[in-house]
Amino acid sequence: MAGGRPLLRRLARWADRPATLLAPAGGWLVVFFLVPLLIMAAYSVMPRGTYGGVETGFTLEHYRRFFDPLYLDILRRTVVLSAVCTALCLVLGYPVAYLIARSGRWKNLLLVLVIVPFWTSFLVRTFAMIFLLRDTGLVNAVLLRLGLISEPLILLYTPFAVVTGLVYTFLPFMILPIYASLERMDGSLLEAGALLGAGPVARFRRITLPLSMPGVVAGCLLVFIPALGSFIPSDLLGGAKQMLIGNLVQNQFTAARNWPFGSAASLVVMAAVLVGVVAYLRSRDRAPGGGV
Amino acid sequence: MTALAAAVEFDRVSKTFDGHRAVDALSLVIHPGEFFSLLGPSGCGKTTTLRLLAGLEQPDPDGGRILIDGQVVTERRPYERNLSMVFQNYALFPHLSVERNVAFGLEQRSMPREAMGPRIRQALDLVRLDPDTFGRRMPSQLSGGQRQRVALARALVLEPALLLFDEPLGAIDLKLRKEMQLELKALNRRLGITFVYVTHDQEEALTMSDRIAVMDHARIAQLGTPAEIYENPRTAFVAGFIGESNLLEGTVERRDGDGWLVRMDGETIRVPHHPALAAGGAVRLAVRPEWLDLFRPGEVPPGENALPGTVRDIVYLGETIHVLVDRPNGRLIRVALRNEGQLIKPLAWRRGEAARVGWLPEDAQVLEDA
Numbered sequence: 001m002a003g004g005r006p007l008l009r010r011l012a013r014w015a016d017r018p019a020t021l022l023a024p025a026g027g028w029l030v031v032f033f034l035v036p037l038l039i040m041a042a043y044s045v046m047p048r049g050t051y052g053g054v055e056t057g058f059t060l061e062h063y064r065r066f067f068d069p070l071y072l073d074i075l076r077r078t079v080v081l082s083a084v085c086t087a088l089c090l091v092l093g094y095p096v097a098y099l100i101a102r103s104g105r106w107k108n109l110l111l112v113l114v115i116v117p118f119w120t121s122f123l124v125r126t127f128a129m130i131f132l133l134r135d136t137g138l139v140n141a142v143l144l145r146l147g148l149i150s151e152p153l154i155l156l157y158t159p160f161a162v163v164t165g166l167v168y169t170f171l172p173f174m175i176l177p178i179y180a181s182l183e184r185m186d187g188s189l190l191e192a193g194a195l196l197g198a199g200p201v202a203r204f205r206r207i208t209l210p211l212s213m214p215g216v217v218a219g220c221l222l223v224f225i226p227a228l229g230s231f232i233p234s235d236l237l238g239g240a241k242q243m244l245i246g247n248l249v250q251n252q253f254t255a256a257r258n259w260p261f262g263s264a265a266s267l268v269v270m271a272a273v274l275v276g277v278v279a280y281l282r283s284r285d286r287a288p289g290g291g292v
Numbered sequence: 293m294t295a296l297a298a299a300v301e302f303d304r305v306s307k308t309f310d311g312h313r314a315v316d317a318l319s320l321v322i323h324p325g326e327f328f329s330l331l332g333p334s335g336c337g338k339t340t341t342l343r344l345l346a347g348l349e350q351p352d353p354d355g356g357r358i359l360i361d362g363q364v365v366t367e368r369r370p371y372e373r374n375l376s377m378v379f380q381n382y383a384l385f386p387h388l389s390v391e392r393n394v395a396f397g398l399e400q401r402s403m404p405r406e407a408m409g410p411r412i413r414q415a416l417d418l419v420r421l422d423p424d425t426f427g428r429r430m431p432s433q434l435s436g437g438q439r440q441r442v443a444l445a446r447a448l449v450l451e452p453a454l455l456l457f458d459e460p461l462g463a464i465d466l467k468l469r470k471e472m473q474l475e476l477k478a479l480n481r482r483l484g485i486t487f488v489y490v491t492h493d494q495e496e497a498l499t500m501s502d503r504i505a506v507m508d509h510a511r512i513a514q515l516g517t518p519a520e521i522y523e524n525p526r527t528a529f530v531a532g533f534i535g536e537s538n539l540l541e542g543t544v545e546r547r548d549g550d551g552w553l554v555r556m557d558g559e560t561i562r563v564p565h566h567p568a569l570a571a572g573g574a575v576r577l578a579v580r581p582e583w584l585d586l587f588r589p590g591e592v593p594p595g596e597n598a599l600p601g602t603v604r605d606i607v608y609l610g611e612t613i614h615v616l617v618d619r620p621n622g623r624l625i626r627v628a629l630r631n632e633g634q635l636i637k638p639l640a641w642r643r644g645e646a647a648r649v650g651w652l653p654e655d656a657q658v659l660e661d662a
Contacts, residue, residue: 191348192383196446197371197400206396210387 044263052257062264071248071265078245078269081159081234082227085166086174089223090216092167093174097215098208100175101182111179114172126165126236133161133237157239165233170226174219181215182208217284225273229266245269297362299324299454299486300345305356307340307349314340316510317356322488322503327480329489329497332507333533341507342456342490346370346377361453371400375454376447380462382439384431390416390442391427397450415449416442418479437468448483457489461496473499494534498522506530523580527661531578538584538625540577540599540656544569551653557620561597566658576659581628583655586615586641587648597656598648601625603641608634615641617649625649 014020044062046054065071100110117125132138135152143149155161185208193203231246238244245265252262300322307315315337322328330338343349345358347370358366365373376397384393394412403411416423419441431439440460447455457476461469477500480487491497497504498518505515506529514521514530525531528539542556551562552569554577569575585596592598601617604624612628619625627649629639641647 186381186383188379188381188383189385191370192377192379192385192446193396194348195346195370195375195377196397196450198396202400207385213387 040263041267043260044267046260048258048260052259054260059260062261063268065261066265066268074243074245074248075269077242078228081163081166081242081244082224085163085170085227086220086224088163088167089171089174090220093171093219094178094212094216097175097178097182097212100179101185107183111176114175117168117172122169123232125168126232129161129165129168129233129237130156133164156237157241159238159242161237162234162242162244165237166227166230169230169233170223173222173226177218177222178212178215181212181218185211217280221277225277228269228273297324298322298359299326299361300328300488301357301359302341302345303357303359305341305344305358306352307337307344307355308352309340313510315344315351318510318512319356320505320512320515322486324486325480325484327477327487327489327500327502329491329501329504330507331491331494331497331504331533332513333492336507337510338490338492338507339458342377342458342488345373345454345488346375346456347373373454374452375456376450376452377456377458378440378443378447378460380459382431382443382460384439384442384446386431389428389430390421390434391423393431393442394446394449396446401450411449412445415445418448419445420475421445436464437472440464440472448479448485452485454486454488457487457491459491461491461493469496470499476500498534506533508533524657525578526657526659528576528578528659529661531657531659536581536626537578538581539659540579540625542575542577544571544573544575546571557599559597559599561599562653563656563658564654568660569658576661577656578659579651579656581614581626582612583651584625584627585650586617586627586629587650589646589648592648592650595652596650597653598650599625601647601649603643603645603647605643606639606641613639615639615647617647 043054045058045060047057047059047061049055096114100107100114103110130137133155134140135154135156137155139155140149140152144152189207189211190203193207198206229246229249231244231250234242234244234247235250249262249266252258252265256262298321300320302318302320304317304319305315306313306317318337318341330341332338340349344351345360347365347368351358351366357364360373360375385396388396391412394415395408398408398411412427413423416426421438421441426434426438426442431442434442443460461472464472473496476487476489479485480500489497489500498521501518503515503517504521506513506521508529514526516524521530521534525534525537531537531539540556542554542561545553545555545560547553548562551564552566552575554561554563554575563569563575563577587593587596587598589600599619601619603615604618605616607614607616608631611631613631613634615627615629617625617627
């Protein structure tokens with residue numbers, strides 16, 4: 001025992017260094033993120049192998065091919081649907097986050113409810129959506145029974161279905177960061193605003209909203225970026241007509257066996273997102289009163 | 293005073309939170325231009341009283357009326373009461389620069405932009421912050437004291453008739469706090485604005501206030517000038533909360549001339565007249581340590597009251613030296629002696645010595661809660 005103490009202390013001191021603390025996660029990222037990324041970058045400029053894989057050589061053909069109107073159309077649709085999804089998540093999620101942040105002792109229960117959907121598989125939840133939206137599904141059945149429609153609405157395999165699925169999937173990622181920024185806000189700021197002459201609307205517009213902007217930005221990024229790359233909602237709910245970039249990439253790696261083109265497509269999207277996000281964050285930092 | 297309308301009047305105001313009375317049928321009048329402090333320990337209801345005045349809390353139904361400048365304001369919104377408030381944690385808007393913080397209230401009143409600039413500069417000048425140096429800084433780039441000044445400027449820029457303070461100096465270090473206390477008092481004199489100031493710091497209240505309401509258990513324990521509160525505390529609570537006091541219990545013997553004779557520690561002492569006293573009843577006195585003196589047995593001057601005791605300890609405090617004396621009943625009396633320079637004129641008292649604690653009859657206060 002007596003001899004064990006100094007050893008334990010030495011071990012603890014060694015473990016408490018930044019390098020030691022960062023090593024496990026850093027190593028994980030290098031092996032499972034950085035290396036695959038580099039492999040993809042390499043594949044994207046190599047000729048396609050006949051039965052998948054690549055052959056040695058160098059070509060920019062895959063990038064050239066991506067700028068074909070056919071694929072640009074998919075990219076455009078992906079960006080539009082992801083943006084619509086992000087906007088809807090914001091409109092639906094902000095009031096929820098606001099409510100939770102102000103709900104006192106119910107706060108924790110409500111937060112758990114937001115997270116509950118994660119307890120079941122994402123795939124199962126998306127399949128469940130099919131049962132809701134199909135011609136004989138719950139939504140149509142209720143509308144028919146109420147006499148609001150005389151024949152089933154075509155809901156499934158439409159952009160509507162894809163956006164519904166995306167919003168359902170990503171809504172918690174909008175709610176949680178907005179909640180976090182609202183929850184941090186000092187309540188006396190609103191009282192100070194009230195004393196300085198701001199009514200409820202002005203208090204929200206001039207105090208609450210600007211102070212929750214970091215949460216709004218984080219939420220939008222957390223929804224928009226994964227939505228850009230998602231393929232399950234569009235695959236199951238959108239059918240072939242609603243193909244998104246995610247589906248294109250997935251197809252290239254599986255059915256089409258065109259690994260270099262799949263790599264090129266995903267790298268182009270990644271680069272576009274990176275440029276967009278960096279440009280946005282920079283403009284925020286430069287804006288007066290930004291950088292919160 | 294009666295010619296002017298009261299700046300503020302509370303008329304039997306009550307406020308209950310979840311069955312707990314925070315403010316209990318409180319009535320008080322604050323005069324125009326006065327520096328008025330609400331002083332008390334935490335939970336005494338002083339902050340709730342201030343928030344009721346600001347309109348951040350509503351009195352209970354049938355919980356009385358609040359008047360500002362003779363007008364009932366109980367139904368008015370906070371910004372319809374012509375008052376500003378400085379918060380304990382400053383409550384500066386972290387996303388707005390100093391200038392924009394100060395401009396906030398003016399913008400809400402739709403003041404044209406050209407008119408705002410001079411007003412903002414004037415307000416910052418008033419709190420001694422250079423507008424050119426600090427105007428564009430963010431609150432996060434300021435020290436605690438500077439933030440406090442910005443909060444004050446933001447309140448002053450609206451030229452309110454009434455300025456409320458909720459323990460605004462609590463988070464500032466001692467030296468700066470003393471400086472701000474004097475500055476606030478000077479501002480109050482110069483601007484003629486009525487200040488209502490909440491604090492739990494008795495020294496702060498004594499330093500700045502024209503009048504103080506000492507609060508305890510949702511009620512006013514005593515209201516008066518600093519001198520009245522300090523020199524003539526009415527209850528044991530006030531005597532103990534404002535400065536230090538020795539509490540002495542005894543039994544009233546009889547009326548004697550314009551005072552009473554009281555039996556205490558086997559001695560007979562004289563106390564000033566008080567309507568609550570009656571022969572045979574109990575009496576409680578408060579005597580400030582600095583009004584007590586120490587004598588050798590048999591050397592007490594005639595006319596002074598004296599209680600027997602033994603020196604237990606001597607505490608060197610710099611300005612004063614406190615001698616703790618054990619009474620026969622085991623209680624302590626604290627005697628403050630002026631320090632006349634220990635190196636030149638050392639204190640004549642040693643631990644364990646027999647002593648007489650003496651005071652002039654008129655220096656003891658008869659407390660109401662015997």
